[in-house]
Amino acid sequence: MSPLNRISLGLGLAFLYAPIAVLVVFSFNASSLVTVWGGFSTRWYGVLVNDGPLIAAALVSLKVAALAALVATVLGTLAALALDRSGRFTGRGAFTGLVYAPMVMPEVITGLSLLLLFVGLGLDRGLVTLIIAHATLGLGFVAVVVGARLKGLDRSLEEAAADLGAGPLRVFATVTLPLIAPSLAAAFLLAFTLSLDDLVIASFVSGPGATTLPMRLYSQVRLGVNPEINAASTLLVGGVTLVVLTASFLTGRPSAGAQGT
Amino acid sequence: MAPFLTLERLTKTFGTHDAVADVSLDMPSGEILCLLGPSGCGKSTLLRLIAGFEAPTGGSIHLDGTDLTGLAPHRRPVNMMFQSYALFPHLSVARNIGYGLKGLGRAAASARVDELLRLVRLEGFGNRAPETLSGGQRQRVALARALAREPKMLLLDEPLGALDRGLREQTQGELRAIQRRLGTAFIIVTHDPSEAMALADRIGVMDKGRLVQIGRPETLYERPVNRFVAGLLGDVNLIPGTVRDADGALVRVETALGPVLALGEGAPAAGAPALVALRPERLSTSSADGDRNALDGHVEASTYLGDRIRLQIRMVDGSTIRATLPAGAGLASGAPVRLSFAPDAATVMAA
Numbered sequence: 001m002s003p004l005n006r007i008s009l010g011l012g013l014a015f016l017y018a019p020i021a022v023l024v025v026f027s028f029n030a031s032s033l034v035t036v037w038g039g040f041s042t043r044w045y046g047v048l049v050n051d052g053p054l055i056a057a058a059l060v061s062l063k064v065a066a067l068a069a070l071v072a073t074v075l076g077t078l079a080a081l082a083l084d085r086s087g088r089f090t091g092r093g094a095f096t097g098l099v100y101a102p103m104v105m106p107e108v109i110t111g112l113s114l115l116l117l118f119v120g121l122g123l124d125r126g127l128v129t130l131i132i133a134h135a136t137l138g139l140g141f142v143a144v145v146v147g148a149r150l151k152g153l154d155r156s157l158e159e160a161a162a163d164l165g166a167g168p169l170r171v172f173a174t175v176t177l178p179l180i181a182p183s184l185a186a187a188f189l190l191a192f193t194l195s196l197d198d199l200v201i202a203s204f205v206s207g208p209g210a211t212t213l214p215m216r217l218y219s220q221v222r223l224g225v226n227p228e229i230n231a232a233s234t235l236l237v238g239g240v241t242l243v244v245l246t247a248s249f250l251t252g253r254p255s256a257g258a259q260g261t
Numbered sequence: 262m263a264p265f266l267t268l269e270r271l272t273k274t275f276g277t278h279d280a281v282a283d284v285s286l287d288m289p290s291g292e293i294l295c296l297l298g299p300s301g302c303g304k305s306t307l308l309r310l311i312a313g314f315e316a317p318t319g320g321s322i323h324l325d326g327t328d329l330t331g332l333a334p335h336r337r338p339v340n341m342m343f344q345s346y347a348l349f350p351h352l353s354v355a356r357n358i359g360y361g362l363k364g365l366g367r368a369a370a371s372a373r374v375d376e377l378l379r380l381v382r383l384e385g386f387g388n389r390a391p392e393t394l395s396g397g398q399r400q401r402v403a404l405a406r407a408l409a410r411e412p413k414m415l416l417l418d419e420p421l422g423a424l425d426r427g428l429r430e431q432t433q434g435e436l437r438a439i440q441r442r443l444g445t446a447f448i449i450v451t452h453d454p455s456e457a458m459a460l461a462d463r464i465g466v467m468d469k470g471r472l473v474q475i476g477r478p479e480t481l482y483e484r485p486v487n488r489f490v491a492g493l494l495g496d497v498n499l500i501p502g503t504v505r506d507a508d509g510a511l512v513r514v515e516t517a518l519g520p521v522l523a524l525g526e527g528a529p530a531a532g533a534p535a536l537v538a539l540r541p542e543r544l545s546t547s548s549a550d551g552d553r554n555a556l557d558g559h560v561e562a563s564t565y566l567g568d569r570i571r572l573q574i575r576m577v578d579g580s581t582i583r584a585t586l587p588a589g590a591g592l593a594s595g596a597p598v599r600l601s602f603a604p605d606a607a608t609v610m611a612a
Contacts, residue, residue, distance in 0.1 A: 154345060154347065156343045156344075156345050156347040157347050157349060157350075159312075159314055159334070159341075159343070159347065160341070160343055160347035160349075160406075161349070161360065162314075162333070162334040162335045163312060163314075163334050163335070163340055163341045163407075164335075164340065164360050164361030164406070164409070164410065165335050165361045165363070165364075165410060166335055166360070166361075166363075167333075167335055174360075175349060178351045179350070179351060
């Protein structure tokens with residue numbers, strides 16, 4: 001790597017990660033002033049643990065993320081299977097576009113339209129609407145991740161299973177599912193983090209008693225930033241990083257089943 | 262004997278392209294039939310039709326008195342060995358082989374797997390993962406798995422295609438030995454003429470979706486029905502001419518090299534253009550006596566191959582003929598030469 005490349009790479013990384021680094025560093029600040037360094041301390045993590053409303057919000061977030069990711073994974077996988085297996089059916093292109101479109105839709109639009117739908121249906125806003133909304137958000141991503149894996153799957157493996165007497169259900173359960181399992185796990189984790197991170201859609205569709213962690217953090221920041229927010233954010237960043245790394249490990253892992261000949 | 266497998270006017274169309282066009286054939290049980298042809302000739306599609314992975318556009322498939330035509334792959338009493346082997350990467354060798362044995366009890370299935378591991382000489386490999394095996398070992402696992410359910414017929418798609426040349430010849434022998442021992446009918450798809458010659462009881466040559474000729478290897482080699490079959494199975498001289506008359510099984514053809522008498526079962530009528538197909542090794546330099554045909558020319562090039570000599574002869578009309586002669590025929594370049602061949606060494610076909 002030339003010195004010039006080294007410098008531009010360094011600047012690029014600094015641009016991306018300096019704000020997060022500052023956040024992490026100041027979460028260990030002993031002082032209660034956010035911008036003044038008062039020595040190293042973990043006191044704000046202690047405060048965090050005893051902050052009841054914040055912990056409750058975190059639990060809501062985890063619950064919503066887990067359930068929304070589960071729903072998104074099931075529906076997204078079915079969509080991916082339909083797109084991969086049905087050959088050229090009428091409206092296939094339109095269906096593909098419709099599955100992928102929500103990924104690039106502005107979240108404000110998604111949030112607003114879901115809100116209108118829920119109001120129209122007379123659904124009370126709360127945990128359920130939040131889970132439905134986040135499942136919608138994650139579905140497209142799941143379809144992309146699982147679809148890529150299905151495309152790389154050697155179809156003769158499924159044919160071999162059918163040839164050996166397995167009906168369609170047994171073929172799926174004993175051959176297809178085990179071979180795409182890593183991508184299902186990765187897709188689940190991706191949908192999980194998308195739900196965990198979301199503030200915009202949640203603001204539209206959530207109701208009383210269903211405050212997520214990002215919503216809670218945002219409302220506290222409006223009253224002024226304190227080091228406790230930094231500590232909570234640091235934990236969130238750490239958790240999301242861990243999940244994303246796991247997901248990329250699962251999808252990137254070479255597998256004999258994915259290669260065709 | 263009633264045929265075991267009967268294909269009747271089988272057709273498969275993809276869009277406007279006929280992958281398999283109007284193929285009919287009968288096959289007795291216990292036979293090795295090789296489907297031979299260039300890639301894209303429809304031989305693999307024909308195999309997939311019999312296995313049930315493709316639904317025919319027209320025609321029918323009967324095996325051992327049962328109509329298979331509309332049956333799903335998992336309900337057909339045939340098994341297939343895939344070109345890529347298609348071993349399940351997440352299952353051990355033993356569980357790959359035992360995948361189709363769900364109907365048996367656990368003990369019976371395990372005994373059957375052991376028996377098959379012995380058959381393909383892979384005892385002790387049962388717990389290995391397929392990816393830890395060599396290409397030849399994987400090929401044998403695929404064979405064992407395909408034989409596990411004792412299919413009425415085994416379909417093999419380029420079974421030796423992924424192996425090295427040396428291993429391929431050895432495996433040909435093993436495959437034939439296993440087939441003879443079990444007596445299962447084999448249909449083997451291959452693009453390699455020498456492999457088809459070595460393995461087959463009968464060869465079916467396919468071209469552009471059609472079954473062009475089917476018969477014993479020596480029949481196809483000595484009596485090809487057209488220039489495609491003649492050229493596919495080995496080097497051949499094709500001498501153009503016009504049919505003059507028939508003399509029993511023999512046909513007289515007027516060519517630029519003089520009149521030629523040759524076997525002509527499928528020869529066109531008198532006056533029609535025809536080709537005389539003549540294998541280089543059926544020519545000799547011995548004097549033309551009796552009704553042997555004689556062709557005159559000059560040696561243009563000669564290649565010494567140890568056990569034989571390959572000659573290129575410039576004929577009187579300027580065309581060239583290739584001849585393969587026993588070593589020691591000692592012909593110098595430029596020397597005049599008279600080649601001769603018996604009438605039953607050549608075949609007349611439509612041009």
